[in-house]
Amino acid sequence: MANERYPRIRTGGDALERGRQYGETARDRISRTVHLYSDVFARDAELDWETARELALQFIDPIRAVSRVYVDELQGIADGAGLTLGDIAAINVRSELKIGAMARRAREQGEKGPPEGCTTLGVTPSASLSSHTLLAQNWDWYEECADTVVVLEVEQEDGPNYVTVVEAGLLAKTGLNSNGVGIVTNLLASGWDKGAVGIPYHVSLRSLMDASGAADALARLQTSVRSSSATYMVGAESGLAFVAEGVPGDYSSLFLTFPNDQGFLAHTNHFTSAEFKGKDAGRWGIPSSPFRLERARRLMSAREGNATPGSLQHVLRDHCGDRSVSICAHPAHDAARLDRYMTVASVVMDTDSRSVWLAEGAPCENSFDHLDYSEFLKAKRPAKILERRPA
Known part of the structure; x- marks a missing residue:
């Protein structure tokens, strides 16, 4: 290592x-x-x-x-x-x-869920200074995860190469592949989450690492019965980007949103699609979520038309004057071991240049290292064919 x-x-x-x-x-x-x-x-x-x-x-x-x-x-x-x-x-x-x-x-x-989640950002070419597609995420999870994270670089014989920042032993999380497809993600919780058997969240993320483009990424989410609620924000070199909010179930349980008029996407840990009509446990159980979303949208809007990897890093460092609801998360000083949540990793990706910027921990305390994958993720390769069985 x-x-x-x-x-x-x-x-x-x-x-x-x-x-x-x-x-x-x-x-x-x-x-x-x-x-x-x-x-x-x-x-x-x-x-x-x-x-x-x-x-x-x-x-x-x-x-x-x-x-x-x-x-x-x-x-x-x-x-x-x-x-x-x-x-x-x-x-x-x-x-x-x-x-x-x-x-x-x-x-x-009436018990609440985990107090922290993630903040994700997307920028389409019309909104970025370089005319590239950009994605970013603060991954907020257990403080102990800082001792488990790896940067997994996978060279495939029968599919695209990909890079993912992930807990050791898991298949994938936030990542970018050699077809110029990037994925960032948020935990969600709904009234339908019961742990039912199906395709697990992190296997869905692994499948997205094999996508040939944004449309194929959506097809992969639609053609299997997912086990849990989650947000999948996808951005591609083509300039296409979307957010799929999903609850357990098939294609009918996915709710899509697209970049706003400024060309931005932002998401936290509650449902934002008008199509979602169920019980949103994340909005109640993760009280920082609406505050982080509003703050992210406000900061993104200030960079209309000239967003850069550096400006996204600035958003991910934000504390908004109140660390209890900030985008950059820190554990409460008096929290018990399994209640200590923090920004474990902060990631920015440029799908066009195949670049990743990684802060190993809270980005307000750790610098972003530039990981140049222009060679490793250079060759475009056909996506793996899924067994697309009716849901």
């Missing part, structure tokens, strides 16, 4: 071999991921680790129906890390197990 706080891990070969290389190289960090979610599931979902593994394995057949490649990658990670497929499946369905249980308790007992 390199000396960066968040190690850069490059893998290649077939799916099983890529997974094995990932698991072997990130073995220690994957062990920390497993330890963290063992404690999270016990507290938030009332699940011991053995039960969590058994529940997670129920998702394997739906994943295989979409693409055997993703199951092979999971198995390879397990083999390389010296763990079982159940262990790796459990951390890859952490959202379904955790958020599903917390959403149920919110419905039944």
